[in-house]
Amino acid sequence: MIRKLFSFKGGVHPPQFKDISTTQPIRPATLAQQLVLPLHQHIGESATPIVEVGDYVLRGQKIARAQGYVSAAVHASSSGTIVAIEERPIPHPSGLSATCIVIDTDGKDRWIEHGPAETSYTEMDVSQLRNIIRSSGIVGLGGAGFPSYIKLNSTGAIIDTLILNGVECEPYISCDDMLMRERPEQIIAGAKIMRHALHAKQVLIAVEDNKPKAHAALVDACRNEDIEVILVPTLYPQGGEKQLIKVLTGKEVPSNGLPVQVGIVVQNVATAAAVHNAINLGKPLTSRIVTISGEGVAEPCNLEVPFGTPMRHLLDQCGGLRNDVNRIIMGGPMMGFAMHSTEIPVIKTTNAILAATQANVAPPSDIMPCIRCGACADVCPVELLPQQLQWFARAKEFDRAQEYNLFDCIECGCCSYVCPSNIPLVHYYRYAKTEIWAQEREKEKADHARQRHEFRLSRIEREKSEKAARLAMKKAAAQGASSNKQAAIQAAMARAKARKNSPGSEPKNTDNLTEAQQQQIKSTDDMRAKAQQIAESRRAQAQQMMAGKQAKDEKE
Amino acid sequence: MLRVAYALIPGMLIYSWLFGWGVIINVLLATVAALATEALMLRLRQRPIRMYLTDGSALVTALLLGLAIPPLAPWWMVLIGTAFAIIFAKHLYGGLGFNPFNPAMIGYVMLLISFPREMTSWPAPLSLSEIQLNLGESLTYVFAGILPADVRLDALTMATPLDVLRTELGLNKVMEKITASPIFGAMGGTGWEWINIAFLGGGLWLMYKKIISWHVPTAMLGSLALISLAFYFIDPTAYTSPLFHLLSGGAILGAFFIATDPVSGATTPKGRVWFGIGVGVLTYIIRAWGGYPDAVAFSVLLMNMAAPTIDHYTRPRVFGHGGK
Numbered sequence: 001m002i003r004k005l006f007s008f009k010g011g012v013h014p015p016q017f018k019d020i021s022t023t024q025p026i027r028p029a030t031l032a033q034q035l036v037l038p039l040h041q042h043i044g045e046s047a048t049p050i051v052e053v054g055d056y057v058l059r060g061q062k063i064a065r066a067q068g069y070v071s072a073a074v075h076a077s078s079s080g081t082i083v084a085i086e087e088r089p090i091p092h093p094s095g096l097s098a099t100c101i102v103i104d105t106d107g108k109d110r111w112i113e114h115g116p117a118e119t120s121y122t123e124m125d126v127s128q129l130r131n132i133i134r135s136s137g138i139v140g141l142g143g144a145g146f147p148s149y150i151k152l153n154s155t156g157a158i159i160d161t162l163i164l165n166g167v168e169c170e171p172y173i174s175c176d177d178m179l180m181r182e183r184p185e186q187i188i189a190g191a192k193i194m195r196h197a198l199h200a201k202q203v204l205i206a207v208e209d210n211k212p213k214a215h216a217a218l219v220d221a222c223r224n225e226d227i228e229v230i231l232v233p234t235l236y237p238q239g240g241e242k243q244l245i246k247v248l249t250g251k252e253v254p255s256n257g258l259p260v261q262v263g264i265v266v267q268n269v270a271t272a273a274a275v276h277n278a279i280n281l282g283k284p285l286t287s288r289i290v291t292i293s294g295e296g297v298a299e300p301c302n303l304e305v306p307f308g309t310p311m312r313h314l315l316d317q318c319g320g321l322r323n324d325v326n327r328i329i330m331g332g333p334m335m336g337f338a339m340h341s342t343e344i345p346v347i348k349t350t351n352a353i354l355a356a357t358q359a360n361v362a363p364p365s366d367i368m369p370c371i372r373c374g375a376c377a378d379v380c381p382v383e384l385l386p387q388q389l390q391w392f393a394r395a396k397e398f399d400r401a402q403e404y405n406l407f408d409c410i411e412c413g414c415c416s417y418v419c420p421s422n423i424p425l426v427h428y429y430r431y432a433k434t435e436i437w438a439q440e441r442e443k444e445k446a447d448h449a450r451q452r453h454e455f456r457l458s459r460i461e462r463e464k465s466e467k468a469a470r471l472a473m474k475k476a477a478a479q480g481a482s483s484n485k486q487a488a489i490q491a492a493m494a495r496a497k498a499r500k501n502s503p504g505s506e507p508k509n510t511d512n513l514t515e516a517q518q519q520q521i522k523s524t525d526d527m528r529a530k531a532q533q534i535a536e537s538r539r540a541q542a543q544q545m546m547a548g549k550q551a552k553d554e555k556e
Numbered sequence: 557m558l559r560v561a562y563a564l565i566p567g568m569l570i571y572s573w574l575f576g577w578g579v580i581i582n583v584l585l586a587t588v589a590a591l592a593t594e595a596l597m598l599r600l601r602q603r604p605i606r607m608y609l610t611d612g613s614a615l616v617t618a619l620l621l622g623l624a625i626p627p628l629a630p631w632w633m634v635l636i637g638t639a640f641a642i643i644f645a646k647h648l649y650g651g652l653g654f655n656p657f658n659p660a661m662i663g664y665v666m667l668l669i670s671f672p673r674e675m676t677s678w679p680a681p682l683s684l685s686e687i688q689l690n691l692g693e694s695l696t697y698v699f700a701g702i703l704p705a706d707v708r709l710d711a712l713t714m715a716t717p718l719d720v721l722r723t724e725l726g727l728n729k730v731m732e733k734i735t736a737s738p739i740f741g742a743m744g745g746t747g748w749e750w751i752n753i754a755f756l757g758g759g760l761w762l763m764y765k766k767i768i769s770w771h772v773p774t775a776m777l778g779s780l781a782l783i784s785l786a787f788y789f790i791d792p793t794a795y796t797s798p799l800f801h802l803l804s805g806g807a808i809l810g811a812f813f814i815a816t817d818p819v820s821g822a823t824t825p826k827g828r829v830w831f832g833i834g835v836g837v838l839t840y841i842i843r844a845w846g847g848y849p850d851a852v853a854f855s856v857l858l859m860n861m862a863a864p865t866i867d868h869y870t871r872p873r874v875f876g877h878g879g880k
Contacts, residue, residue, distance in 0.1 A: 008875070242876065255876035368611060369653030373818040374769070377825070382875040385824060388867070405874045421653075 003230055006250040008243045010381040011235040012414045014171050014334065016210055021174045021293040021300040026182055028304045029290075030317060034083075035103045035308030037063070037074055038090045041347035042145040044070030049101055055082045058112040059306075060284050063101050066134060072147045072348075073137040077286040077306035080105040091330050091344050093337040093430075100345070103308065114282040121193045121279050126152075129197045129279060136278035137285045137348075142176075142239070142268035143331060145349040148275065151265055152197045160263035162200035163248060164191055164272055166207045166214065167232065167239035170332025173352040175289040176269050178302045180207065180214035183273060184221035190272030191227060193279050198265055203227045205269065206244055208234045236334065237412035241266045243381050255408050290346055292318045296325035296355030305346050311353050312342035326361045329354040334413040368421035376415035376425060382408050386415035390425050393432035398439065401432050409433075557612030559767055563758035564619050564813065570754045571623065574681045574747040577694035578627025582634055583619055585698075589638035590618035597647040613652050617641055620660035620814060624806065624853070625667065626678045628689070628712070631698050633671060637663040657860045658820045661853040668848070676849065677713040681747030717745025718805045719849040721796060731793045735800075745804050752808040759812025771825060773811040775832025776839075777802060783840045795844065807839065810852035820860040827863070827870035834859040834866075 040046040047064035057063055057076040064074040080103040088100040121129060134149040142165055164187065168176040180187065187205070195203050205222075207215045209231045218229045232238060232247055242253045244266060251262045259266055267275075270288065277283040286306060293300035298319025305314060311328060315321055329336040330350055346353075376386035384405055392401035406429060415425040513521070572579035594614040598605045608614075621638055641663030649655040668675045682688060689697065689712070693704050703709060715723070717739050724734040739746055762768045780801055787795040801807060806814070815821060815835045822831040835855045842851030 246875075252876050255874065257876065366607075368607070369651065371613075371653045371819050372821075372823045374823040374825075374828075377823065377872070378769075383872045384874055385867075385871060387823065404871070405877070408874050408876065 003228070003248075004250075005230075005232060006247055008238075008246045008381050009383050010379040010414060011237065011243075012379050012417050013234070014236055014417060016234075017172045017293070018174045018177065018210065021172065021291050021302060022177060022181075024299075024301045026178050026289055026302045026304055029306070029309060029314055031078055031105055031107060031109060031306065032309045032313040033105060034310075035077055035080070035105060035306060036088050036100045036310065036345040037077065037103065037308040038088070038098055038100045038345065038347055039064050039074060040090070040098055041074065041307065041349065042072040042139040042147055044068070044072070044147060046099065047071060047074045049085055049099075051082050051085075051101065053082050053085060056080070057082060057103065058110050060112040060114055060286055062135065062137075062284070066137075066147075070147055070150065072139045072145075073135055073284075074101070074307075075137055075284045075286050076103060077308050078103065078105045079108050079110040089341055089344050091339065091347055091350065095340040100308075111283075114284075116280055116282055121196060124279075126197050129193065132278055133275055135284070136274075138271065138274045138278060139285075139348050140268055141270035141274060141288055141348065141351070143335070143349055143351055145347075148267065148271050151267065152194060154198050154260060154265070157260050158263055159198040159200045159260070159265055160202070161249065161265075162191065162195050162198055162203045163244060163264060163266045164203065164205040164269050165239060165241070165244055165266050166205055166211070166218070166269040167244055168211070169208060169234070169236045169239040170334050170336075170352075171236075172293045172354055173291050173332050174293070175291045175302055175351050177211045177214050178291075179270055179273060179289055180211070181217050184214075184217045186273040186276045187218070187269045188221050188225055188227060188272075189280060190274065190276035192225070193275050194265075194267060194272060200265065204248055205229045206232050206248060208232055208238065210234045237381055237410070237414065240381065240410055240412060242410075255405070285348065288346075288348065288350070290314065290350055291352040291354075293352060294329070294354035295357045295360055296322045298322065305350075307347055308345045310343050310345055311339065314346065314353060315342060315355065321355055322357065324357045324359075325355045326358045327356050329356055333360075334417065335411060366422045367424070370419075370421055370423055373420060375418045375420060379414040379418050381412060381414060382410060384409060386425050389432070390423065390428045393428040396435070398432055398436050402436065406432055406436075557616050559765060560616050560762065560813065561612060561619055563762045563767075564616075564623070564755070566758055567751055567755035567809070568619070568623065571751045572627075574751065575627045575679050576682075576688050577691045578629075578679060578689075578698065579623070581631075581694055581698050582625050582627055582629065583622035585631055585634040586618040586622035586625075586638045587615060589635045590614045590621075590642055593639045593642040594647075597643060597651070601647065601651065603651065608652060611652065614642060616813075617646070617660045617663075620809075621663045623809065624660065624664045626675060628679055628694060628697055629674055630701060633667060633674060637667040640666050653819055655819055656863075658814060658817050658856055661814060661856050664853045665857060668853070676715070676719060678716050679712055680714045714739070716805070716849060717748060717800075718843065722843075722849050725794065731796065735796070740800075745800075748805070749803040752803045755808045755812065759808065762812060762816075768812065768816040769825070769828060771828035772816045772821065772832040772835075775829045776811045776815055776836040777807065779833040779836030780807060780840055781836075783837055787840075787844070801840065801843070805843075805850035806852040810835070810839070810856060814852065815856050815859070820856075820863065822863045822866040822870070824867055824870045824872060826872070827866040830866050830870060831859050831863060834862060 039049065045068040048067045049064045051057060051063045058079045059076055061076045062073050063076050066073045082101060083104045084102040085099065086102070087097040088102070090096060090098045090100065117124070130149040130152055133152065134147070138148045139145045140148060166176055166180050168174070191203050191205070205218055205227060207218065207229065215229060215231050222229055230248065237243055238247060241259060245251055245253055245259055245262070245264050249264065251264065253259050253262055274285050278285065287304055288307070289302050290305045291302050292314050297315065301318055303314055303317065327338040328342055329338055331337065331352060333354060336352070336354065370387050370390060372387055374387065380386055389401055389404055389406055392398070392404065409429050411426050411429060413426050416423065419425060568579065568583060591609060591614055594609060595605055598608050618638055621641055622634065625634055625637060641659040645657055645659035645662035646655045696702050703712070720737065720739055721734060759773060763770055763773070781798040784795065784798040784801040788797050815832060822828050838855035838858055839851045842848060842854055848854065
């Protein structure tokens with residue numbers, strides 16, 4: 001059956017230079033004395049070390065576990081002793097350092113005990129498969145390094161097609177090419193496991209037509225399988241996930257969306273082989289095939305490299321560097337980035353190490369102003385307007401850049417490749433993206449600070465008002481207390497007055513008195529009257545005396 | 557840019573074969589003036605001189621302007637026009653890549669407005685004139701304004717076909733009578749048609765080499781042809797044929813060499829089509845009803861102004877953003 005292929009807009013045909021590294025078969029790299037394993041070799045959270053300095057580890061032993069959902073475990077890539085867990089330079093465009101586990105190898109390269117699972121993958125539960133893939137540290141080996149087990153979780157979506165990406169569209173790189181040529185059965189085996197995990201209806205393997213040998217090997221290996229190997233016309237950047245999906249199925253993955261949304265999962269061929277090794281052989285991911293190439297390398301080839309091997313160690317195995325080497329690039333010439341040192345280790349996403357000579361790298365002085373010729377827009381596979389974006393990035397008009405869909409840019413480098421003025425357009429986009437991220441972080445921080453500040457203000461306000469309320473209450477209570485007293489006094493006085501005025505203010509117990517009581521009262525009254533009489537007579541005597549005394553005094 | 561210059565050569569040769577040495581003198585004068593001014597400006601702006609001088613942009617400006625100025629124009633006119641184009645239209649805006657207007661057309665329009673008489677008197681083409689100045693005579697006339705003793709100025713120059721058409725139509729003459737004049741050839745103006753065909757050849761070569769895209773030339777010539785065809789059908793006595801419009805004046809030169817200037821034009825594919833249509837329609841409008849006989853320069857400049865807006869409204873759909 002001949003499948004109808006589709007096409008995406010744009011794309012370029014850079015010279016391939018793949019043949020220079022495919023003359024020899026894949027050979028294992030010699031073991032380096034020291035392996036430096038970064039905890040962060042993938043997209044997502046860094047792994048957490050589970051070993052300590054001084055521990056002896058075997059190859060395949062887990063030395064750092066995945067931390068969180070989007071993360072991947074790290075395994076010792078050879079036997080030896082952990083000598084350090086510290087910051088070391090890692091492959092990063094900015095030359096950053098990050099925590100690495102350093103192993104001094106003992107040269108024995110002893111594996112941890114491993115073997116195929118007791119049950120066949122077909123009997124295994126999907127979650128069991130995913131768990132093994134997760135704990136084997138498998139990430140996308142095409143270059144992005146996204147943890148593979150996540151992509152094998154269709155979360156309820158119906159997966160129509162599993163695509164294995166053997167396009168390898170970047171010049172120079174041939175690691176997937178060689179893998180497909182030499183180990184097609186591993187790829188097929190991995191594909192079958194992933195199909196099982198995803199319940200995918202069909203499996204397609206895409207290979208560009210500049211790799212006829214790889215295509216032939218896969219076709220040969222698929223003879224008895226329900227897997228279709230498709231030869232696609234060579235066009236950079238066809239290896240981009242969304243571009244490949246468009247070519248094979250005509251479907252467009254929405255901006256910001258995932259292939260799962262259109263019922264497709266794409267995995268790299270090398271990832272498939274790694275899945276096979278993990279499930280069928282019980283071997284975690286400890287090495288990968290790396291292309292060592294470029295005009296600056298004497299004997300370009302493909303090596304099977306344990307992770308953590310310093311790049312210099314590999315370059316030395318390929319005849320060393322020529323004198324006019326201008327820079328060492330990790331990845332392809334289109335999307336790779338320059339290493340600031342050759343001591344940097346190979347990680348899971350290192351598909352190639354290229355040594356570029358002076359002649360390969362355009363000096364920055366050749367950069368001319370943009371003449372808005374639009375050649376970049378013609379080749380952009382995402383149909384952006386690269387030169388407009390470049391103007392916005394230069395002018396720091398980041399809002400406009402986002403309005404022109406800066407974040408849809410896949411940084412494939414087609415625009416820079418065709419630019420007649422040699423403008424490094426992608427650098428401008430990376431710059432703008434980083435700035436926007438920084439601004440967003442800054443804004444988040446500012447928002448956070450503002451919220452905190454506002455909270456503080458409101459707290460102070462609240463405390464103030466609470467204090468005021470408390471005070472007011474106290475005062476009110478105090479006032480209330482004094483007025484209560486007066487009121488009580490007044491009330492008492494009023495009661496007394498009322499009692500005085502009221503006709504019934506006689507003692508109440510005057511009625512129904514007994515004889516004896518009446519006698520008693522009478523006698524008491526008599527006595528009171530007598531006493532009154534006495535008192536009055538005495539008062540009168542005293543008055544007379546006083547009056548006589550006064551008269552006497554006046555006389556004198 | 558250098559290939560743009562190569563593509564101009566056939567048209568330039570035929571032009572000078574038909575109209576004499578004046579064409580070559582113009583082009584050379586403009587080139588010298590442009591390169592000198594460019595170097596001066598680069599020096600003043602402290603930019604690397606060699607790199608920018610060899611990019612060919614000043615050369616192309618000079619060639620276009622030299623071709624647009626009437627042959628045998630006084631030397632100082634060419635110099636002023638070119639220097640104005642390079643200094644004001646290009647470097648004061650920031651140099652290569654930053655100029656909103658086509659520098660050659662700014663130079664041309666400045667001269668046309670400042671020296672209307674000189675800028676509209678063209679030598680008669682070879683087949684219509686007994687007199688053809690030789691190199692020495694041409695140089696003497698350009699630099700000193702002195703004609704050979706036996707040549708009178710009015711015998712040497714004549715109005716261009718587009719100019720004649722405008723004047724005669726203004727006098728209410730019928731098209732048939734006007735075009736019967738020997739100044740009108742089989743397809744366009746006598747002589748002009750061949751020059752334009754040579755430019756067309758150069759332009760098609762540029763397109764074939766993918767130096768220019770098909771959008772602007774096709775849209776401009778297409779819209780010019782369609783609109784002139786429409787009016788030709790309505791009243792052939794008052795409006796000339798589409799072929800005449802395409803092969804007269806600067807239509808072809810403008811379509812392939814001037815309106816395609818990427819710096820001052822629209823850059824999105826759809827935008828380029830609209831830009832071309834705009835230039836074509838404006839050219840017809842100014843030619844048919846405007847105050848100037850030819851209109852490519854004005855149309856291009858007017859559309860230059862609209863280019864950013866056109867770009868804004870013709871952004872292509874981005875991959876994965878709705879639609880099909």
